[in-house]
Amino acid sequence: MSARRAPVLACSVVGAAVVALDGTVLTVAQPALQRDLHADIGQVQWTSTGYLVAVASLLVFAGRLGDRYGHRRVFALGALGFAAASTGIALAPGIGTVIALRVLQGVCGALLQPATLGMLRTAYPPDRLGTPIAVRTAAIGLAAAAGPLIGGALVSAYGWRSVFLLGVPPTLAIGLLALVTRERPTEPNRSYAANSSDEQNPSREPSRSYAANPSDEQNPSREPSRSYATNPPPEPSRSGAEGARYRTAPAARPGVAGGLSALDPVGALLLAVTLGLLVHGLVEAARPGGAPTGLLAAAGAVATGIVFARHQRRAAHPLLPPELLRSVPVVAGLAVLLAASAALFGSLFVATYFLQDVQGLDPLGCALRVLPLAVLMVLGAPLCPPLQRRFGPRRTATAGAVLLTLGVLLLARLDTTAGAAAVGVSAALLGAGFVTLMVTATSVVVHRAPEAHAGVAGGLQQTVMNIGPALGVATATLLLALVPDGGFVPSRGAALPALVLIAALAVPAALALPRAADRRRTRPEPPSPRAGGRACVRS
Numbered sequence: 001m002s003a004r005r006a007p008v009l010a011c012s013v014v015g016a017a018v019v020a021l022d023g024t025v026l027t028v029a030q031p032a033l034q035r036d037l038h039a040d041i042g043q044v045q046w047t048s049t050g051y052l053v054a055v056a057s058l059l060v061f062a063g064r065l066g067d068r069y070g071h072r073r074v075f076a077l078g079a080l081g082f083a084a085a086s087t088g089i090a091l092a093p094g095i096g097t098v099i100a101l102r103v104l105q106g107v108c109g110a111l112l113q114p115a116t117l118g119m120l121r122t123a124y125p126p127d128r129l130g131t132p133i134a135v136r137t138a139a140i141g142l143a144a145a146a147g148p149l150i151g152g153a154l155v156s157a158y159g160w161r162s163v164f165l166l167g168v169p170p171t172l173a174i175g176l177l178a179l180v181t182r183e184r185p186t187e188p189n190r191s192y193a194a195n196s197s198d199e200q201n202p203s204r205e206p207s208r209s210y211a212a213n214p215s216d217e218q219n220p221s222r223e224p225s226r227s228y229a230t231n232p233p234p235e236p237s238r239s240g241a242e243g244a245r246y247r248t249a250p251a252a253r254p255g256v257a258g259g260l261s262a263l264d265p266v267g268a269l270l271l272a273v274t275l276g277l278l279v280h281g282l283v284e285a286a287r288p289g290g291a292p293t294g295l296l297a298a299a300g301a302v303a304t305g306i307v308f309a310r311h312q313r314r315a316a317h318p319l320l321p322p323e324l325l326r327s328v329p330v331v332a333g334l335a336v337l338l339a340a341s342a343a344l345f346g347s348l349f350v351a352t353y354f355l356q357d358v359q360g361l362d363p364l365g366c367a368l369r370v371l372p373l374a375v376l377m378v379l380g381a382p383l384c385p386p387l388q389r390r391f392g393p394r395r396t397a398t399a400g401a402v403l404l405t406l407g408v409l410l411l412a413r414l415d416t417t418a419g420a421a422a423v424g425v426s427a428a429l430l431g432a433g434f435v436t437l438m439v440t441a442t443s444v445v446v447h448r449a450p451e452a453h454a455g456v457a458g459g460l461q462q463t464v465m466n467i468g469p470a471l472g473v474a475t476a477t478l479l480l481a482l483v484p485d486g487g488f489v490p491s492r493g494a495a496l497p498a499l500v501l502i503a504a505l506a507v508p509a510a511l512a513l514p515r516a517a518d519r520r521r522t523r524p525e526p527p528s529p530r531a532g533g534r535a536c537v538r539s
Contacts, residue, residue, distance in 0.1 A: 024147025
């Protein structure tokens with residue numbers, strides 16, 4: 001690993017892990033927080049809901065900011081702001097201050113999260129993204145598994161305020177590290193086009209175009225457009241029509257020129273309102289008696305979503321680039337992540353109630369029963385990149401979707417006599433399937449997105465990973481209420497069978513992923529031209 005990539009990987013991994021740790025330790029700290037600040041349950045719930053709404057509504061716009069101003073700067077701002085907000089929460093005098101600072105923390109988390117993927121996309125060649133994404137995923141799994149244990153120990157020894165101080169040193173450190181790290185300028189030989197004709201004809205010389213232009217994919221014989229280049233290649237000494245082709249690229253990345261309109265602030269506001277209403281509706285639907293409010297918020301999300309879609313068709317610089325949304329691998333990868341995260345978190349929600357309320361286990365005993373899930377996520381993440389290279393994203397993700405579906409299906413068959421072995425096998429299948437899908441689909445989404453739109457792609461991935469769990473928990477909550485007497489027993493309820501169907505939706509989405517890995521792109525990079533030398537540009 002080069003000296004330039006090491007700090008980028010450290011920032012990405014630590015940033016993602018801190019956010020995952022923050023979410024899990026807060027759950028353990030909420031009862032103590034409620035008692036200490038004399039708050040009611042609704043106020044305590046908003047310490048989570050306010051954060052989720054702020055994060056989900058701003059992730060895509062934060063990714064766009066990274067594409068325009070640099071992912072390193074946006075990441076540093078998010079990390080330092082996250083550290084400051086965490087410190088403020090630890091010193092907060094009342095529940096109102098905690099809620100307000102949690103919303104601010106969500107805004108900073110929205111700046112931080114897409115940049116963790118955007119920095120990787122700009123620092124690593126597309127064919128080498130699998131390993132850093134796998135390391136990032138393993139860190140998230142480890143943080144999520146360790147969160148309840150660490151949080152419980154801290155709350156017992158030092159009180160709930162110590163939980164928020166836990167994330168201050170690492171976020172402060174990576175924020176400062178990002179500020180002093182030089183961001184790699186876009187290198188032409190690393191900006192490979194996601195050209196479908198190359199996939200279909202591996203023997204063909206891979207294109208070195210700097211565009212991910214859909215028209216190029218549809219017409220492989222056409223000279224690749226330079227209009228989407230993040231940075232144009234050094235202009236070679238050419239003349240005539242041949243030289244003119246290499247002098248048509250703009251001198252800056254798209255969206256840099258054009259002022260505020262290039263950020264599409266109206267689109268960003270509409271999308272923020274849509275996603276905020278959607279997440280709020282899902283959270284409310286999961287709360288006892290909150291179904292009417294949830295349905296009203298969901299209806300508002302649909303209405304603003306329609307307005308947003310119309311605006312995107314008319315905007316000169318749409319927030320969601322059309323070439324990104326027309327990419328079948330990107331859309332399929334997002335669909336895989338949505339179905340998988342909804343099925344996993346919905347299943348864990350049901351399983352937690354089953355183990356604690358039906359079988360009478362304490363929180364530690366419950367965590368030990370599902371520990372194989374976290375172990376498989378941590379150990380399985382490094383194995384995913386070699387599997388992708390050997391079998392391709394399509395077969396790898398399909399296998400992961402089958403494992404995840406089997407895990408939910410086994411959970412759905414558990415009755416009151418289920419032992420640790422049955423629960424452990426189900427948890428292991430869930431962990432193995434989910435980590436395979438998460439690493440594979442995230443790699444495809446980040447890899448297939450043009451480098452100029454890496455931040456937006458990262459924002460979409462993070463948005464899906466926030467909406468999916470809320471959707472799964474809301475589905476499980478509504479269906480548990482349909483069978484009040486036996487709903488918490490998986491074999492008697494309707495929640496887990498429905499989540500089996502949601503998990504199974506990941507299978508057709510996985511089948512739409514690329515068939516083969518891009519092995520041809522792993523060839524050694526050509527040496528950089530010496531100063532004063534003539535750059536060689538291959539098309």
